[in-house]
Amino acid sequence: MVPSADSAGVFPWSSPLFAAFRYDGGQVLGTYVQFAYDPSSGTVRSVLGLAGNAPVLYVGSIQISGFAPARGASARGPTFQAEGYLATITAHDDPTVLLEVRTDVARTAAIELPAGAKNISVQTAPGSWPASSISYTVGEEQARFLLGVGSFSVNGIRVVAKMADSDLLTFKSVPPSAENRGEWLAVLDAIGAGRIVAELDLVATADGRWVQNVVQYRLGVSGWALHVEPGRASVQVDSLLPGGATVLLAFDRATMPFNAPTELQVRANAGEANRTESPLSLFFSSEPRSRGPSYSVLSFPDTVVALYxxxxxxxxxxxxxxxxxxxxxGLQADSEIAMIAALAIVSAAAARMLRRKNE
Known part of the structure; x- marks a missing residue:
């Protein structure tokens, strides 16, 4: 069962995968992310990434037309959420500074990048998901906006996202000062190409429960954890969308150890998934995958499984x-208990035989 408190107190710690927000007087404060939220208009300002050696200003502001806040904004564990008229803003306290804007009606989102934003480029792929993306750098750090159906227009550091009916605007960055930047960029590229559609970050807790950070990078895809304990996790994914895609499953090392002498087993609908050493081939291969599910373990400090x-x-x-x-x-402990029980039975039988012999 997942804890369900409404404050940063849901986590007595901060995991490497995600932490918890505190919402205080218009300030959204997390371990990895910080920004200001205007509850009267739904405007987000000064989005900072805090995972590196110094804060990085990734976004100056995001203002959604006709947002009309519908109820009080709240922080719940690793997510901050604000609901407006047929729209929702969701932020995640994770090292990638993940932000989402979902809308059920066509509207625009005015985005102002920081003054130091460089190398701003726009890519479009009408009819694909996502249909548009904007990438840019802030110093040495890289960031991206993705738009599922609509399109972007850019004028300097000012961006307008023209969102369609039932659309998703996503912001995500490479974690500041991250190691393995090449693999982080590959993940960002795969999300931008529509190859990665969901992510579940899972951490088992000492009380037999777990905490989670769940993200859908594409509308129409859902995923949730059924059970998480050290060494074992069960997850469900569902969608009516045709074709296949990749899902990220991330665990801290205490929840899912992956170093000598441990190994991973990954199953999908009770069938073993094939392991590939190259996540790039998993993300971008154009060859038909008729042999079933396959996975790769990314070279990150924690255990991150990319499962196709x-x-x-x-x-x-x-x-x-x-x-x-x-x-x-989980089975090892059961086996040890069974062995102890078997030894006890054998010992009892031997004792009875010895007593009969002496008699």
């Missing part, structure tokens, strides 16, 4: 960390 699914319809996923040539973590 040929179909997203009603998929039950299980990830297990176990000792090489040994049983899964």
């Amino acid at each position: 699914l040929p179909s997203l319809a009603a998929v039950s996923i299980e990830v297990v960390s176990s000792r090489a040539n040994g049983p899964p973590a």
Whole structure:
């Protein structure tokens, strides 16, 4: 069961994958993300990434036309959410400074990039998801806006996102001062190409429950955790969209160890997924994947599994960390208990035989 408190107190710690927001008088304060929110207009200002050695100003402001805040904004664990008229703003306290704007009616979002934004470029792919993207740099850091259906227009550092009916605007960056920047960029590119459609970050807690940060990069895809414990996680993914795509499953190392002598087993609908060493081939291969699900473990400090699914319809996923040539973590304890019980039975039988012999 997942805890459901409404404050930063839901986490007595900050994990490397995500942490918790506190909302205080228009200030949204997290371990990895900080920004100001105007509850009268729904405007987001001064989005800072805090994961590096110094704060990085990624976004000057985001103002959504006709947002009309409908209810009080709130912070709940790793997410901050504000609802307006047929629109929702969601921020995630994670190292990538993830922001989402969802709308159910066509509207515009006026975005102002920071004055130091450079290398601003726009890409369009009408009819694809996402249909438009804007990439730029702030110093050495890289960031991107993605728009599922609509289009962008750019004038200097001022951007207008023309959102369509039922659209999703996403902001995501490479974590400030991150190692393995090439692989982070590959993940960002794969999301920008529509290859990665969802992400579930999962951390088991000491009380037998778990905390999570769940993201859908494409409308019409859903994912949720069924059970998480050290060494084992069960997840469900579902969508009516045709074709396959990749889902990211991220765990801290205490939840899902992956180093010698442990290994991972990944199953989709009870079938073993094939492992590939190259995440790039998983993300961008144009070859048909007729052999079923496949996965790669990314070279990040935590255990991040990129799992390709040929179909997203009603998929039950299980990830297990176990000792090489040994049983899964959960089964190992059961086996030890069974062995102790068996030894006890044998000892009792031997004692009875010895008593009969002496008699």
